[in-house]
Amino acid sequence: MKILVLNAGSSSVKYSLFDMSDRSVLIAGIIERIGEDAASQSYSLANNDRTRDEISCRNHQQALQLLFETLAACRVLNDRRELACIGHRVVHGGEHFREPALIDTQVMRHIAEVIPLAPLHNPANLLGIEEAIRQMGETPQVAVFDTAFHQTLPDYAYRYALPERLYEEHGVRRYGFHGTSHRYVAEQAAQYLGKPLPETNLITLHLGNGASVTAIQNGRSIDTSMGMTPLEGLMMGSRCGDIDPAIHFYLSRTLNLSNEAIEALLNKESGCKGICGENDMRAIHRMSETGDDLARLALAMYAYRIKKYIGAYFAVLGRVDALVFTGGIGENDAWLREQVCLDMTLFGIAIDQEKNRKPVRPCDNISQPNSGVTVLVIATDEELEIAIQAMQCLEQPHP
Amino acid sequence: MKILVLNAGSSSVKYSLFDMSDRSVLIAGIIERIGEDAASQSYSLANNDRTRDEISCRNHQQALQLLFETLAACRVLNDRRELACIGHRVVHGGEHFREPALIDTQVMRHIAEVIPLAPLHNPANLLGIEEAIRQMGETPQVAVFDTAFHQTLPDYAYRYALPERLYEEHGVRRYGFHGTSHRYVAEQAAQYLGKPLPETNLITLHLGNGASVTAIQNGRSIDTSMGMTPLEGLMMGSRCGDIDPAIHFYLSRTLNLSNEAIEALLNKESGCKGICGENDMRAIHRMSETGDDLARLALAMYAYRIKKYIGAYFAVLGRVDALVFTGGIGENDAWLREQVCLDMTLFGIAIDQEKNRKPVRPCDNISQPNSGVTVLVIATDEELEIAIQAMQCLEQPHP
Ligand SMILES: Nc1ncnc2c1ncn2[C@@H]1O[C@H](COP(=O)(O)OP(=O)(O)O)[C@@H](O)[C@H]1O
Numbered sequence: 001m002k003i004l005v006l007n008a009g010s011s012s013v014k015y016s017l018f019d020m021s022d023r024s025v026l027i028a029g030i031i032e033r034i035g036e037d038a039a040s041q042s043y044s045l046a047n048n049d050r051t052r053d054e055i056s057c058r059n060h061q062q063a064l065q066l067l068f069e070t071l072a073a074c075r076v077l078n079d080r081r082e083l084a085c086i087g088h089r090v091v092h093g094g095e096h097f098r099e100p101a102l103i104d105t106q107v108m109r110h111i112a113e114v115i116p117l118a119p120l121h122n123p124a125n126l127l128g129i130e131e132a133i134r135q136m137g138e139t140p141q142v143a144v145f146d147t148a149f150h151q152t153l154p155d156y157a158y159r160y161a162l163p164e165r166l167y168e169e170h171g172v173r174r175y176g177f178h179g180t181s182h183r184y185v186a187e188q189a190a191q192y193l194g195k196p197l198p199e200t201n202l203i204t205l206h207l208g209n210g211a212s213v214t215a216i217q218n219g220r221s222i223d224t225s226m227g228m229t230p231l232e233g234l235m236m237g238s239r240c241g242d243i244d245p246a247i248h249f250y251l252s253r254t255l256n257l258s259n260e261a262i263e264a265l266l267n268k269e270s271g272c273k274g275i276c277g278e279n280d281m282r283a284i285h286r287m288s289e290t291g292d293d294l295a296r297l298a299l300a301m302y303a304y305r306i307k308k309y310i311g312a313y314f315a316v317l318g319r320v321d322a323l324v325f326t327g328g329i330g331e332n333d334a335w336l337r338e339q340v341c342l343d344m345t346l347f348g349i350a351i352d353q354e355k356n357r358k359p360v361r362p363c364d365n366i367s368q369p370n371s372g373v374t375v376l377v378i379a380t381d382e383e384l385e386i387a388i389q390a391m392q393c394l395e396q397p398h399p
Numbered sequence: 400m401k402i403l404v405l406n407a408g409s410s411s412v413k414y415s416l417f418d419m420s421d422r423s424v425l426i427a428g429i430i431e432r433i434g435e436d437a438a439s440q441s442y443s444l445a446n447n448d449r450t451r452d453e454i455s456c457r458n459h460q461q462a463l464q465l466l467f468e469t470l471a472a473c474r475v476l477n478d479r480r481e482l483a484c485i486g487h488r489v490v491h492g493g494e495h496f497r498e499p500a501l502i503d504t505q506v507m508r509h510i511a512e513v514i515p516l517a518p519l520h521n522p523a524n525l526l527g528i529e530e531a532i533r534q535m536g537e538t539p540q541v542a543v544f545d546t547a548f549h550q551t552l553p554d555y556a557y558r559y560a561l562p563e564r565l566y567e568e569h570g571v572r573r574y575g576f577h578g579t580s581h582r583y584v585a586e587q588a589a590q591y592l593g594k595p596l597p598e599t600n601l602i603t604l605h606l607g608n609g610a611s612v613t614a615i616q617n618g619r620s621i622d623t624s625m626g627m628t629p630l631e632g633l634m635m636g637s638r639c640g641d642i643d644p645a646i647h648f649y650l651s652r653t654l655n656l657s658n659e660a661i662e663a664l665l666n667k668e669s670g671c672k673g674i675c676g677e678n679d680m681r682a683i684h685r686m687s688e689t690g691d692d693l694a695r696l697a698l699a700m701y702a703y704r705i706k707k708y709i710g711a712y713f714a715v716l717g718r719v720d721a722l723v724f725t726g727g728i729g730e731n732d733a734w735l736r737e738q739v740c741l742d743m744t745l746f747g748i749a750i751d752q753e754k755n756r757k758p759v760r761p762c763d764n765i766s767q768p769n770s771g772v773t774v775l776v777i778a779t780d781e782e783l784e785i786a787i788q789a790m791q792c793l794e795q796p797h798p
């Protein structure tokens with residue numbers, strides 16, 4: 001059984017084709033700069049052959065055509081009927097979607113309804129779905145939402161202290177994102193611990209270009225750092241995370257910035273990039289090693305804010321079985337993990353320096369044997385999780 | 400030695416006159432609705448006599464004249480030369496003021512410079528200072544800043560993940576407020592614990608109409624929940640505290656609100672009032688007792704957010720000697736204190752229900768004898784602290 005996972009952005013389409021019998025990736029690729037002069041596609045096959053081509057690709061329709069041509073040409077999908085389903089990553093599911101959904105026109109309508117909450121993401125996700133249905137109408141298609149895992153938050157955690165009507169009439173609340181990743185590593189962690197997930201308490205740190213942290217109680221998300229949008233919470237590559245909400249008024253009144261300019265500033269010119277000019281963590285470490293004080297500051301802030309969220313979520317959870325690091329930074333940045341776990345003995349966190357330096361993929365325990373809390377480094381796999389969830393969704397009885 | 404403490408707002412002047420020999424209050428009063436048709440003054444004397452008058456008061460000049468007339472009429476200040484100094488509360492001291500300052504033209508210039516950071520407060524504070532100098536030129540005047548106590552924050556705690564130039568050129572950073580109160584209760588707590596303040600670690604919760612929490616390490620503020628302005632942090636009576644910074648864009652784009660409307664909404668229509676329509680905690684409890692679900696939610700959110708900050712500051716401090724409740728809510732709301740301390744045994748917090756119900760003023764220990772962290776309820780006294788600091792400032796050698 002083969003499952004194709006699609007992640008359609010405004011100018012790119014990412015995809016992975018899984019053989020679900022052994023969960024192996026047959027091909028993974030990306031078509032980029034759709035609609036621009038110099039579009040390109042690149043992909044790699046199971047044997048690690050990598051290809052990159054300049055192409056012409058005017059729109060998502062052409063992108064998906066190209067994608068299916070590539071699957072055929074690479075002989076990973078000889079007959080479209082081999083495809084059990086297509087799993088679509090959808091960023092925002094609002095309050096409607098607590099689970100993956102088999103796509104029909106009503107599901108598409110619900111995805112469109114929350115566009116005001118995710119104006120940058122949902123329209124592109126929807127475009128990908130529409131095109132895939134046009135070209136692969138007979139194949140079942142499943143939407144898997146970044147927000148779904150967090151629909152178990154209690155009201156006192158998801159509500160903002162804003163006028164009631166903003167929630168009731170407009171859905172202004174914390175939704176949380178990266179749900180697929182938090183859920184995936186939570187399952188892996190419970191498996192590692194040898195505990196049923198519904199009895200496991202975790203703090204999961206997804207640290208990539210975007211970054212978020214989730215408090216998981218008995219297998220369910222009960223709080224998370226991203227909010228109505230992915231701008232809130234931890235400091236990120238180029239996003240500000242938590243700030244004083246009055247800073248907007250200062251920027252508009254004193255610096256005369258428009259709301260559009262402020263939005264771009266907070267999303268694209270802030271975070272690590274705002275502090276030290278760089279958003280790639282490897283580059284920031286190199287700068288810091290040469291004595292760059294702003295790189296030092298960016299790293300210190302990045303780690304400090306994670307520590308504060310860990311403390312907050314300990315207060316929320318009471319008992320924590322494991323702290324999980326994942327994402328490009330969480331999986332690879334030993335310095336950061338050490339920094340975050342430093343002076344956290346109060347919480348029962350004690351890592352082993354040696355193990356921390358080179359954790360074994362895809363899942364390793366880097367804590368000291370006597371550490372009250374197990375500290376894990378787990379390679380996330382959002383595409384695989386989407387494939388798994390899409391498959392589970394298909395297997396459920398549908399009316 | 401007598402010291403007058405002045406707190407000048409845009410339409411009110413609050414004052415207290417202290418006899419510093421025994422720190423007693425000779426008179427405390429307020430002149431309200433300055434510039435409006437129905438101005439009033441009210442004050443109470445040491446013998447608890449209270450007076451309230453409708454008056455005519457067009458501006459701050461008349462307010463201060465009236466104030467000194469009242470002091471004379473009540474025979475608490477028979478000769479202006481009895482007054483050792485006037486201590487002015489100033490909300491925002493920017494990065495310039497780490498300590499109280501003997502007021503001269505340069506100090507006034509610095510206070511004026513940070514008006515863009517505190518457009519609602521500093522202009523009124525400055526007006527009070529100017530008028531007091533005009534009428535009481537010979538009396539030394541000292542400015543005591545709400546922000547000064549927090550000037551010891553490390554850079555990774557006070558910086559936002561925003562473009563470097565916003566800090567360098569415009570001073571966009573966390574300043575923190577309620578410093579006078581946090582400092583006062585910290586001193587009282589250290590005294591109660593019998594430890595020198597410079598060796599004491601505390602988490603101080605100032606919960607009034609505004610609310611903030613401070614992490615104090617070895618007597619110095621190292622983090623605090625209010626930010627560049629008093630809008631950030633905990634949920635308050637009518638202020639939102641922490642929200643997703645992208646909510647502004649939603650409100651302006653989807654609801655077409657102007658920045659002025661958003662500013663009013665976040666400051667005056669949010670917090671407890673936004674959730675359940677009430678900002679007075681006593682009224683919210685009454686509503687909740689009659690089964691009002693939104694009052695239940697407001698209380699749950701209010702307590703939950705405090706718990707998260709306590710957890711975060713434990714992560715920052717490592718060791719905490721005492722948790723201190725102060726402010727109108729912190730001092731009087733036993734239900735809230737219980738809620739906040741519930742399920743916090745991980746942190747060594749265990750309160751005694753009985754003691755919590757009726758703590759003895761002005762300072763009481765409500766923790767169980769075996770509680771790892773001492774939990775104190777301390778009556779704050781910002782006016783007295785301003786008087787003490789003004790006096791200390793006078794006694795220091797000035798060039
Ligand atoms: N060895 C490494 N050390 C530190 N950071 C790393 C390392 N490898 C990758 N990263 C960081 O991971 C981040 C990207 O994470 P990733 O999860 O791939 O991002 P995305 O959120 O886009 O999926 C970048 O900041 C990159 O610098």
Ligand SMILES: Nc1ncnc2c1ncn2[C@@H]1O[C@H](COP(=O)(O)OP(=O)(O)O)[C@@H](O)[C@H]1O
Pocket residue numbers: 606607608609636678679680681682726727728731732733
């Ligand atoms: N007995 C009480 N129980 C609960 N809340 C109380 C009680 N007494 C006063 N409060 C609350 O204290 C708050 C005002 O606190 P205060 O410190 O006086 O405010 P400010 O920040 O204006 O100085 C109000 O919300 C009020 O309801």
